[in-house]
Amino acid sequence: MGNDTVTRKRKGLPVLLHTTGWLILFILPQFLISGGLFKDQRTTQIVLFNTLVFVVLFYTNYLWLVPRLAQKKKWFAFLVLASALIVLMGFASGKFYENLFAPPREVRERISETEQRPPRDNRNSRRGGGMAIYNFFITSFLVSGFAVGIRYAESAIRKEEEIKELEKEKLNSELALLKNQVSPHFFFNTLNNIYSLIEINGKDAQDAVLSLSKMMRYMLYESEQGNTRLSNEIEFMKGYIDLMKLRLSDRVRLSVSFPEDYVDQDLPPLLFIPFIENAFKHGVSAVGSSFIDIALGVEDGLITFIAANSLTRGSSDGPQVASGIGLDNVRKRLALLYPGRHDLRIDNQESVFTVKLTVRS
Numbered sequence: 635m636g637n638d639t640v641t642r643k644r645k646g647l648p649v650l651l652h653t654t655g656w657l658i659l660f661i662l663p664q665f666l667i668s669g670g671l672f673k674d675q676r677t678t679q680i681v682l683f684n685t686l687v688f689v690v691l692f693y694t695n696y697l698w699l700v701p702r703l704a705q706k707k708k709w710f711a712f713l714v715l716a717s718a719l720i721v722l723m724g725f726a727s728g729k730f731y732e733n734l735f736a737p738p739r740e741v742r743e744r745i746s747e748t749e750q751r752p753p754r755d756n757r758n759s760r761r762g763g764g765m766a767i768y769n770f771f772i773t774s775f776l777v778s779g780f781a782v783g784i785r786y787a788e789s790a791i792r793k794e795e796e797i798k799e800l801e802k803e804k805l806n807s808e809l810a811l812l813k814n815q816v817s818p819h820f821f822f823n824t825l826n827n828i829y830s831l832i833e834i835n836g837k838d839a840q841d842a843v844l845s846l847s848k849m850m851r852y853m854l855y856e857s858e859q860g861n862t863r864l865s866n867e868i869e870f871m872k873g874y875i876d877l878m879k880l881r882l883s884d885r886v887r888l889s890v891s892f893p894e895d896y897v898d899q900d901l902p903p904l905l906f907i908p909f910i911e912n913a914f915k916h917g918v919s920a921v922g923s924s925f926i927d928i929a930l931g932v933e934d935g936l937i938t939f940i941a942a943n944s945l946t947r948g949s950s951d952g953p954q955v956a957s958g959i960g961l962d963n964v965r966k967r968l969a970l971l972y973p974g975r976h977d978l979r980i981d982n983q984e985s986v987f988t989v990k991l992t993v994r995s
Contacts, residue, residue: 687727688777695781720774801970827880849873861900868892878914886918887925896932899995902971908964909941909989917943935995942988
């Protein structure tokens, strides 16, 4: 899929650029020679003929010599064949030019008179012919150089597009890994909580099952589309937190703050969930008081997320650390999705673990 996209882009845009370039190359000399008027048919035909000569020279280099020799580092063979091509094109175009564009009768008569003059009077004529040859070779070398430059530029663009496709595939793989990290732990814990809740409060258990169903649908389907909306992500986080609260005791203080009025925007799905899961996993004490604080703010395109939780020896899942597959995954995603536009700070103190993430759209 990625290679097909790159191929279509490669075939579409260059055709337009090349066509425009040759039209300019034809029209510009015509304007300079005839002042923008195409009444002089012979001049127009000569300009078209010269343009076609350089078109053949350019695309022979562009389509054959450069990819087969220059881009394979066979520079000596390329220079020899490119030079031979220029000489051959000069000789062939000169012969065709003489046959196709014979000068008018009055011009031929003046040439005949000039040839009958003493040799010392023919220096300007020889100099004019030499200048024409000189201009042809200079232009030919420039056209060949453009062929090399454009071919290398397109190769660089193609490689950059391929790298972006690989990065996109990598992001999708990392997102899948992130889902695998979040889903089982969250899913089975929630099912256990709902099972316990059924005997206590059947209505709450039904609401919890419905909420869990919506969240799993979001994780499995909506987040597959690439970016999601911030509003959808906030609703998902609210549902996640509500389900995780089912297993909290009165000894856990939970503070949650999400904005009510904000400008909605696109962002990668499940970007903040690893930090929230981390807080619930390590911030709940089995023997004493503990707390979890979660806050998200949006201002002028800047999203600020903060998750803080207590660190206690009685934590049910052992000590909390500022590393692991989940956090490494988030760091890699941020580096690819927000290069130079994010700031992730993790503060692991003796009794409080804090994560602060800011991203700019």
